Amino acid sequence: MAVAPSSGNRQWLPYTAAVTAGLVVIAGAFLLVRGQDQDPGRPRADCTVTLEVNSSTEKAALVAGLAERYNSADRTLDGGGCARVHVTALTSGKATEVLAAGWTGTGLPRPQVWLPTSSLWTGQLRLLDQAAGRPPQTPDRYPSIANSPLVIAMPKPKADLIRQRGALGWGEILGLSGREGWAGFGKPEWGRFTFGKDNPNLSTSGLAATIATYYAAVQRASDLTRADLADPKVTQFVRRIEANVSHYSDDVVDLLRDHAEADLAGGGASTDDLSAVVMQEELVHLYNEGELSPKGDGEQRGRKPNVPLVAIHPKEGTFNLDHPYVVLPTADERQRAAADDFLTFLTDKDQQAAFADLGFRDHERRAPDELLASVGTEPTGGLTYFDPPDPGVVDAMLDGWGTLRKKANILIALDTSGSMEAAIGNRTRFQVASAAAAKGLALLNPEDRVGLWSFSSETSQRPDGPYREEVRLGDFDRKKVTSRIANLHVEGSTALYATVRAAHRQLLDRYDPDRINAVVVLTDGKNEYTRDNDLARLLADVALDPERPVKVFCIAFDRDSDLATLDRIAKASSGKAFDATDPAMIDEAFVKLVSSF
Incomplete structure (x- = not known):
C-alpha cells in the first residue's frame, strides 16, 4: 500500500499486497556489496548494544552487507562500547502499516532505525499517528543515505529524437503526443506514444510520478495545496498525461525484465507498445548494466541490452526518492548513539561507493560520473527537485487520482x-x-x-x-x-x-x-x-x-x-x-x- 487510508470513500488496496509497495525487490547478485576490496571479517563479540534496522526491500541486501562490515569494524560509540547492527526488510508501505499498529504480526524484531524508500512514508505514518491521537513517531525531516530521482526512461533512439527538441516538460513529453504519436516528431512508423508507470496506490515511484505530474501542472516546485488539486486546469493537465498510459504496473522491475528479454531476443527491436517508462534513475542504470537481463548458468549478470535506456529529466523538475534515515522513538540513549554512528558509517565514501554501484546518487544527491555515463547526462546546472507535499495533500491527491486515471x-x-x-x-x-x-x-x-x-x-x-x-x-x-x-x-x-x-x-x-x-x-x-x-x-x-x-x-x-x-x-x-x-x-x-x- 502506498499511503495511509483516506478519511474519504476511496477503495484502498489491501496492505497484505504490500509485497509490491515501494521500490520492488530486485533479487540477484547485484544487491550484494560488490566492487569493494574490504573483507567484512568476523563481528566483534564484546558489543552490548544491539541496533535493529528495518530497510525497504530494494536496498535491504545492500544495507545488510554494509551492516556486516560495520559489525566487523573497530568502531567505538560516544561514551564507550560498541554496537552490533541487525537488518530486516519490509516494503515501505508494509512497514508504515505495522509501525502504525505497534509493530505486531511481523515476526520481526521491532526496529530502532527505519530506512524507507522516501520521506513520503514518514509523512503518511505521521498522518496515521495523528488520526490515532498519539505522538507522531516521525515528526521531523531526516537525512538521506542515498538518492534516486524520478526520470522518464526511453529507448535511446527515441530519447535522442526527443532531446533534439531541447528542454521539454512532463506535459510536452508524456501528454501532448496522444493519438498523433510519433508522427509529430517525424517518425509515424513508431506509432502511438504510450508510456508505463506504476500504480501510485502500490508503488513509491508510481506515487512520486503522480506528484511530479501535479507539480508540473502548477509550475511550482513546492507548496502544492488542496486548492491546486481542484483547479480545472490542473486536473485537465493530469488527465491528459494519464490518457497516454499503456497500462499501470504493479512491478516496474518485471516490466523491465520482460523488455530486456525481448531486446535480446529481437536484436533490440521493441515488441511492446511503450515509448517510455516513468521510474527511478537507479533502475535505468541496472537495466543498462545487464542486471535485469536473463542470466545464464553461473552468471552474476546478464548481457547488456542492444538498445539501452536513456534517462530524460523534464524541464520543470522531478521528484527525488530520498531514502531517509529515521531514528524511531523506540531507541534508547545507547541505541541512539549507535544509530548516529551507523549513519556516519553509511555516509562514509567506501559505503557510498557501494550505493553508487547499484545506481544510487550519494547522500548529498551527487551523481557519480559512472552513473551519468550509464543513464545519460543531466541538465546544465543540475536538477530541480520538487518538495514533498504535505501528507494530507498526498492523501487528497490519491483520492482524486481515481477519477483522473485512464x-x-x-x-x-x-x-x-x-x-x-x-x-x-x-x-x-x-x-x-x-x-x-x-x-x-x-x-x-x-x-x-x-x-x-x-x-x-x-x-x-x-x-x-x-x-x-x-x-x-x-x-x-x-x-x-x-x-x-x-x-x-x-x-x-x-x-x-x-x-x-x-x-x-x-x-x-x-x-x-x-x-x-x-x-x-x-x-x-x-x-x-x-x-x-x-x-x-x-x-x-x-x-x-x-x-x-x-x-x-x-x-x-x-x-x-x-x-x-x-x-x-x-x-x-x-x-x-x-x-x-x-x-x-x-x-x-x-x-x-x-x-x-
Whole structure:
C-alpha cells in the first residue's frame, strides 16, 4: 500500500499486497556489496548494544552487507562500547502499516532505525499517528543515505529524437503526443506514444510520478495545496498525461525484465507498445548494466541490452526518492548513539561507493560520473527537485487520482471446468476463486467497462461452444457481475486457447483507444480442448498490435495451472501472468492484477 487510508470513500488496496509497495525487490547478485576490496571479517563479540534496522526491500541486501562490515569494524560509540547492527526488510508501505499498529504480526524484531524508500512514508505514518491521537513517531525531516530521482526512461533512439527538441516538460513529453504519436516528431512508423508507470496506490515511484505530474501542472516546485488539486486546469493537465498510459504496473522491475528479454531476443527491436517508462534513475542504470537481463548458468549478470535506456529529466523538475534515515522513538540513549554512528558509517565514501554501484546518487544527491555515463547526462546546472507535499495533500491527491486515471475495458474469462470442484480446505477451488474475484471487482474503477465470460468445454449447460457471455461488456455493474459469478455451473474440461482467442478478438472488435483494453483469464488448469490446441497460432493471434493494444492478463490458480504457457500468452500480448499456484496467494494476485488498470 502506498499511503495511509483516506478519511474519504476511496477503495484502498489491501496492505497484505504490500509485497509490491515501494521500490520492488530486485533479487540477484547485484544487491550484494560488490566492487569493494574490504573483507567484512568476523563481528566483534564484546558489543552490548544491539541496533535493529528495518530497510525497504530494494536496498535491504545492500544495507545488510554494509551492516556486516560495520559489525566487523573497530568502531567505538560516544561514551564507550560498541554496537552490533541487525537488518530486516519490509516494503515501505508494509512497514508504515505495522509501525502504525505497534509493530505486531511481523515476526520481526521491532526496529530502532527505519530506512524507507522516501520521506513520503514518514509523512503518511505521521498522518496515521495523528488520526490515532498519539505522538507522531516521525515528526521531523531526516537525512538521506542515498538518492534516486524520478526520470522518464526511453529507448535511446527515441530519447535522442526527443532531446533534439531541447528542454521539454512532463506535459510536452508524456501528454501532448496522444493519438498523433510519433508522427509529430517525424517518425509515424513508431506509432502511438504510450508510456508505463506504476500504480501510485502500490508503488513509491508510481506515487512520486503522480506528484511530479501535479507539480508540473502548477509550475511550482513546492507548496502544492488542496486548492491546486481542484483547479480545472490542473486536473485537465493530469488527465491528459494519464490518457497516454499503456497500462499501470504493479512491478516496474518485471516490466523491465520482460523488455530486456525481448531486446535480446529481437536484436533490440521493441515488441511492446511503450515509448517510455516513468521510474527511478537507479533502475535505468541496472537495466543498462545487464542486471535485469536473463542470466545464464553461473552468471552474476546478464548481457547488456542492444538498445539501452536513456534517462530524460523534464524541464520543470522531478521528484527525488530520498531514502531517509529515521531514528524511531523506540531507541534508547545507547541505541541512539549507535544509530548516529551507523549513519556516519553509511555516509562514509567506501559505503557510498557501494550505493553508487547499484545506481544510487550519494547522500548529498551527487551523481557519480559512472552513473551519468550509464543513464545519460543531466541538465546544465543540475536538477530541480520538487518538495514533498504535505501528507494530507498526498492523501487528497490519491483520492482524486481515481477519477483522473485512464479507464479500462476489461473482459474477464473465468474457468468453470470440472476441476474447479476440487477441494481447498473446506471450500472448492471455484469458491476460493470467485471470492477473490469479488474482492478484485471491488477495487476496480466504477467508470471502467467490464464484461464476464465463463469457459470450460461444450457441456449440457453450454452445448453450443466452450465459452459463454455471462455479462455483456459495458458499464460496470459490480453487483450484477458478482451475482453472476456466484451462480455459475462448474463442469467440463478447460478450453483455454479457444477462449483467449475469442475474448481477444472481441476486444479488438470493440477497441476503445481512450481506455486500457484487457482480457483477464483466471484458470486452474491447462488447455484440454482438442478442437483448438495450437499454441503457436494463438500466440500469433494475440501478438500485440501497438496501434490497437489488447493485453492478456492471466492468473494461474492452483498448482495444476500451466503457468509457463499462461506466461507466454500474456507476454505475447505485452500483458502479464500472475502466479497464484499457491491458492493462498490468489487475493494478492488479484490486487496486483487490478493495479494494472
